[in-house]
Amino acid sequence: MRALTVEPGRAGSLRLDQRPEPTPADGELLVEGVALGVCGTDREIVAGEYGWAAPGAERLVIGHESLGRVLEAPEGSRFASGDLVVGVVRRPDPVPCGACAAGEFDMCRNGRYRERGIKEIDGYAAERWTVPETYAVPVDPALGLCAVLTEPASVVAKAWEQVEAVGRRAWFEPRSVLVTGAGPIGLLAALMGVQRGLSVHVLDRVADGPKPDLVRDLGATYHHAPVAEVTAALQPDVVIEGTGVGSLVFDALAGTGPYGIVCLTGVSSGGRTLSLDAGALNRALVLENDAVVGSVNANQRHFQLAEQALHQADTAWLSRLITRRVPLNRYAEALEAGPRDVKVVLDLENAGA
Numbered sequence: 001m002r003a004l005t006v007e008p009g010r011a012g013s014l015r016l017d018q019r020p021e022p023t024p025a026d027g028e029l030l031v032e033g034v035a036l037g038v039c040g041t042d043r044e045i046v047a048g049e050y051g052w053a054a055p056g057a058e059r060l061v062i063g064h065e066s067l068g069r070v071l072e073a074p075e076g077s078r079f080a081s082g083d084l085v086v087g088v089v090r091r092p093d094p095v096p097c098g099a100c101a102a103g104e105f106d107m108c109r110n111g112r113y114r115e116r117g118i119k120e121i122d123g124y125a126a127e128r129w130t131v132p133e134t135y136a137v138p139v140d141p142a143l144g145l146c147a148v149l150t151e152p153a154s155v156v157a158k159a160w161e162q163v164e165a166v167g168r169r170a171w172f173e174p175r176s177v178l179v180t181g182a183g184p185i186g187l188l189a190a191l192m193g194v195q196r197g198l199s200v201h202v203l204d205r206v207a208d209g210p211k212p213d214l215v216r217d218l219g220a221t222y223h224h225a226p227v228a229e230v231t232a233a234l235q236p237d238v239v240i241e242g243t244g245v246g247s248l249v250f251d252a253l254a255g256t257g258p259y260g261i262v263c264l265t266g267v268s269s270g271g272r273t274l275s276l277d278a279g280a281l282n283r284a285l286v287l288e289n290d291a292v293v294g295s296v297n298a299n300q301r302h303f304q305l306a307e308q309a310l311h312q313a314d315t316a317w318l319s320r321l322i323t324r325r326v327p328l329n330r331y332a333e334a335l336e337a338g339p340r341d342v343k344v345v346l347d348l349e350n351a352g353a
């Protein structure tokens with residue numbers, strides 16, 4: 001079978017390899033790949049800037065935004081052949097640290113966690129893959145291809161959970177959320193904001209393409225003005241930051257309303273400096289009891305929350321997030337980010353010859 005592999009750390013090493021058919025171990029499902037979402041992390045791995053092969057291996061099968069169909073399930077399994085399934089990305093560290101021992105491997109403390117398609121375990125960019133049943137999440141067949149959005153939605157479900165946990169430290173009745181960045185993470189964050197009954201605002205730098213309409217069709221407001229201008233008028237209770245752009249992050253931190261909560265989800269590349277009035281920022285955070293929290297990855301609970309959020313969403317709207325579908329054999333096209341892309345998906349079912 002074919003799998004998309006890289007040599008981590010080496011740009012230009014992406015290629016389609018022939019790999020032996022996977023054999024499920026005890027308690028594992030054998031899954032036929034249906035689709036794979038491509039994200040910024042995959043592009044970083046392909047550029048040689050991120051990613052780790054398994055110890056002793058040279059190459060890594062990429063891909064962490066999975067969607068597959070069960071081919072074989074163990075006896076007595078909650079899965080049956082034909083079920084649509086998504087695989088969890090992270091695995092606990094081997095020590096394990098307290099968080100990993102408690103099943104909260106998304107909060108791993110010692111950094112020795114592994115991630116499929118990213119860190120030391122082969123990913124889901126393969127025609128067939130296996131997954132332990134405990135790390136498999138059943139998805140609604142009515143979602144069809146949109147279920148490939150479950151993994152990014154799980155990251156967003158965790159971010160919302162973080163915001164709500166931080167909010168509970170005192171009286172908390174948020175009314176507005178500003179989401180920065182209208183990529184898949186931002187749009188899914190906006191969807192979950194609308195599902196919570198909030199007044200939702202999304203900011204991005206583009207003025208055309210599919211993003212403004214996707215935001216408006218959710219019943220949310222689209223902005224492409226500078227963030228400081230938007231926050232000055234809006235004073236948002238919550239900000240979900242999805243760009244990782246340093247200047248935007250600091251403007252968002254300074255611009256919340258009182259008791260504002262900013263959740264940072266964008267992974268920046270680093271290496272850029274900016275000058276800012278740290279005293280004024282500190283003063284704004286202290287005098288307003290503001291909070292900022294970083295959030296990455298997701299555990300099984302967040303995948304379930306994600307599945308529920310997608311299940312409750314309008315499938316026609318979700319399907320518009322998938323702006324390109326590329327057969328596996330034309331993988332290079334999928335890894336190039338186009339100006340009108342929201343989510344690009346590799347087609348593993350109609351993979352091409």
Ligand code: BGC
Nearest residue numbers: 039041089118155296297298
């Ligand atoms: C993935 C997360 C992962 C993070 C860091 C993201 O793209 O969605 O699951 O934890 O990258 O590796």
